[in-house]
Amino acid sequence: MSQINETINRSNVRTLFEKAALHRAENWSEFVRRLPYFVAGLVLSLAFFFPFYWLIKVAVMWPAGSLYSGDPSLVLERFELFNFVRVYYEIPFPRYLFNSIVITTLAVVGSLVTNSLAAYSLTKDFYGKKLVLAFLIAALMIPYYVTVIPAFLVTNRLGLLNTHLGVALPFMTFIIGTFILKNSFEAVPDSMIEAARLDGASEAYILFGVLWPLAKPAIATNVILGFIQAWNAYLWPLVIVSDRLMQPLPLGLASFSTRFDGSFTLQYAFAIMVLIPVVIMFLLLQKQFIQSVVQSSVKE
Amino acid sequence: MKKQLYNTIRQLVMLFEALTLRRLLINRFVLVIVLAMLLTGGVQGYVSANNGGTIDGYVVDGNGDPVEGAQVNIQELGIRNQYEGNTTTTNEDGYFVFTGQTEFLEFRIRVTTENSQAVERHHLYFEGQEREVTIVLDAES
Numbered sequence: 001m002s003q004i005n006e007t008i009n010r011s012n013v014r015t016l017f018e019k020a021a022l023h024r025a026e027n028w029s030e031f032v033r034r035l036p037y038f039v040a041g042l043v044l045s046l047a048f049f050f051p052f053y054w055l056i057k058v059a060v061m062w063p064a065g066s067l068y069s070g071d072p073s074l075v076l077e078r079f080e081l082f083n084f085v086r087v088y089y090e091i092p093f094p095r096y097l098f099n100s101i102v103i104t105t106l107a108v109v110g111s112l113v114t115n116s117l118a119a120y121s122l123t124k125d126f127y128g129k130k131l132v133l134a135f136l137i138a139a140l141m142i143p144y145y146v147t148v149i150p151a152f153l154v155t156n157r158l159g160l161l162n163t164h165l166g167v168a169l170p171f172m173t174f175i176i177g178t179f180i181l182k183n184s185f186e187a188v189p190d191s192m193i194e195a196a197r198l199d200g201a202s203e204a205y206i207l208f209g210v211l212w213p214l215a216k217p218a219i220a221t222n223v224i225l226g227f228i229q230a231w232n233a234y235l236w237p238l239v240i241v242s243d244r245l246m247q248p249l250p251l252g253l254a255s256f257s258t259r260f261d262g263s264f265t266l267q268y269a270f271a272i273m274v275l276i277p278v279v280i281m282f283l284l285l286q287k288q289f290i291q292s293v294v295q296s297s298v299k300e
Numbered sequence: 301m302k303k304q305l306y307n308t309i310r311q312l313v314m315l316f317e318a319l320t321l322r323r324l325l326i327n328r329f330v331l332v333i334v335l336a337m338l339l340t341g342g343v344q345g346y347v348s349a350n351n352g353g354t355i356d357g358y359v360v361d362g363n364g365d366p367v368e369g370a371q372v373n374i375q376e377l378g379i380r381n382q383y384e385g386n387t388t389t390t391n392e393d394g395y396f397v398f399t400g401q402t403e404f405l406e407f408r409i410r411v412t413t414e415n416s417q418a419v420e421r422h423h424l425y426f427e428g429q430e431r432e433v434t435i436v437l438d439a440e441s
Contacts, residue, residue: 063421082406082423086379089405089427202304205311263379284328 059083059268067265083269087256090266093273095245096252100231100277102164103171103248107230108223110172115222118173119181120207136175145235152239162243171230177222184218185211220288227281249274351428353402359394359411362438366394370413370437374398377406377421385410402428411435 061067062080087093122133151170160166188211196210212219234250241247247255253274257267324330355374359367368390375385385408390396401407406423416437424431 062423080423082425085423085425086405090379200307202308202311204308205315208312209315260379266379280332284332 055268055272058264059272061265064263064265083265084273087266087270087273090260091252091256091270092245093252096247096249099164099167099246100248100250103168103233103237104227104230106164106168107171108226110168111174111177111226112219112222114173115177115181116207116212118178119185120203120211122178122182123185136178140175148235148239151236155240161240162246164246166240167233167237167246167248168230170236171226171233174225174229177225180218180221180225181215184215188214217288217291220285220291224282224285228278231278347426347428350430351402351426352399352430353404353428354397354399354430355401355404355407355433356395356397356431357409357433357435359390359396359435359437362436366390366392367411367413367437368392368394370394370396370411372396372435373410373412374401375408375410376404377408382408404428409433409435411437413437 057074057076058067060076060079060081060083062078062082064083066078122129147170155161155166155169158166158169160169192214193206193210196206201209231248232250233248234254237248237251238254241251244255253267253270256270260266359370359372361367370390371387372390373385373387376383386398388396388398404424405427406421409420409422411418418435418437420433420435422431422433
């Protein structure tokens, strides 16, 4: 199935590139025919890229007053990394980064394990399975904000306020991830699982030793979704973290923005510092992410 | 039940053993982390070796000749604050030096002589960075 999807995916992408590849035009009419595709693609990519360009442009401005003085310009006139240095010295950035990394790691590992266990059990037939599925889908309809107070009360009772585990706990499972893994596990032939069972494999081994290696794109999607969710979390840490040194990066960014209200160059620099790990993570896992999206959109 | 549990644990250990050290260590995630750590270590090492906090330089006139006896004032600039500065005087070579400036990130240097004045704004990339500046006094300044 993955091969078929890969072929479909590649051919779609290739068609787009073929249409836009001006340098491959064999004659003038072909060139003119392709030109609109190329221009449309260029305009769209510039439109999408512009907010990032502006973010970088403001973040590398120094002195900060140059943002307001003179005529506004789209051109990057001066490139200075000083704002990043200033941010680093003004706040305990390494501590915030450490908090974010620990919380995200706990959330990603926790969500992988719990989602896998839930997904594996949902691939089996058992009494009340449809009710459980309906319950999970119904749970998707509950707004996140409604769950904050009960989650706070539970975390408080567990004595996990102001701890990394307390922040990570609500992110240790998410229903979308469970369904992605369930779909992926269901695509594995039963004969393969039976063969593993006949060889004496336990259920845990079947899940982690047989199904996991076969569901890599789904696992990668789970990692990416879990990572983004935990990394960007703002409201939940705001509710349960009162110690400044336990704040993750988004909370640090918010308090920084309040503290240095109006210092856009510094705020933009900090926003880039928060954004970089997410971009790196996406770049490392983009192949699996795209594969997974394609797989989930085309059923065998 | 006990045997089943033992069997499960044994198989999970086998699964972990199948992840060889090579596969665990040599992958793009670990390489990115190692690269980041190496970069951070290198930067920290460079900062430790160059954080003496000396800011010095020369004051020259429009012809490039040293200006002796000019008043040089250095003032730390915060995000919203300006701090009280230190003042020194240039020697016969036009040279001035401020030592122990280990808490500066951004500063303003004001040079004043009897008939001219110059103001420059500078920044450092880490606290205590050693920096040399040359200030040119011209007729208009």
